[in-house]
Amino acid sequence: MISKDCGSHSHSRRKLIRRIIWSIIIILFIIFLTILLIWAILQPSKPRFILQDATVYAFNVSGNPPNLLTSNFQVTLSSRNPNDKIGVYYDRLEVYAAYQNQQITYRTSIPPTYQGHKEVNIWSPFVYGTSVPIAPFTGVSLDGDQENGAIRLDIRADGRVRWKVGAFITGKYHLYVRCQAFINFANKAAAGVIVGDNAVKYTYAQGCSVSV
16 A cells, blocks of 8 residues: 555656646747847847947058057947847947958957847047067058058957847857948058058948848
């Protein structure tokens, strides 16, 4: 009699555990499906970035062969959230300059910020580097472009973003921003505005490629 009672109790307990597990699975599925439907209805759009300007304070390739770069820029980036029901958390955003896909400055961090619906944020960080080592073939090409009077650089921003829909906040997504900047050394006065000793401000106001 005792062994029958124990067996019946054990069987009932297993049934209860299975019911609890299935209830949890169903609840999680409903939550996931609800989030998916909301996401599909809202159709979130990625932020839109514009490179407004770049001020060049220093740009010098040195070494024999040329393999060191000292540079100092101040760039102005604007970001617009095109969504009217979704906010954007910029948890991390680092800005730097690249040439031929090689990073040529240190990374400058933008403070974490929240971007509301249809909101615009403007950042003006300095990106710079002192005697930054670059690949020898890159140094030769960079030095040659400067002597020829024009250099095409990429101003890049890499970071992590989260989306906010009502009270729901998603996980982190990787953000990649690529902006082209054309630096004219041949005729600084015609290409930009001289703002100080050997400092030239170039205005672009052009869109950047953004991927999330």
